Amino acid sequence: MHEMSIALNIIKIAENELEKAKGERIEKIHLVVGRLSGVVIESLRFALDVSKKDGPLLDSEITIGEVPAKMICLSCGHEFEAEDFYITCPNCNEYNHKAISGRELLIKSITIS
Numbered sequence: 001m002h003e004m005s006i007a008l009n010i011i012k013i014a015e016n017e018l019e020k021a022k023g024e025r026i027e028k029i030h031l032v033v034g035r036l037s038g039v040v041i042e043s044l045r046f047a048l049d050v051s052k053k054d055g056p057l058l059d060s061e062i063t064i065g066e067v068p069a070k071m072i073c074l075s076c077g078h079e080f081e082a083e084d085f086y087i088t089c090p091n092c093n094e095y096n097h098k099a100i101s102g103r104e105l106l107i108k109s110i111t112i113s
């Protein structure tokens with residue numbers, strides 16, 4: 001599962017941060033997942049639940065925020081939100097756009113105590 005390797009990666013990063021900060025535990029971790037990142041949030045949550053055992057995230061509060069996909073139309077310059085790539089521009093109806101957000105997958109913040 002794709003999400004499992006992402007979860008393990010997040011845990012690894014959290015471990016490093018904890019070590020760097022010489023903290024005792026991670027209270028909170030906030031993740032941001034773009035709608036175009038290909039990550040299913042429920043799957044990621046499940047993968048984190050499964051793999052956080054014995055790790056620094058065991059008692060942490062994990063929040064995941066979703067970033068909507070935003071496109072810019074390369075024909076008319078119109079910016080619009082989209083569920084996925086397969087839509088045409090609502091302004092000019094052309095299928096000629098690129099994503100300006102929605103691909104991100106990142107750790108927005110880690111709270112260490």
Ligand SMILES: [Zn+2]
Binds near residue numbers: 089092
């Ligand atoms: Zn357009």
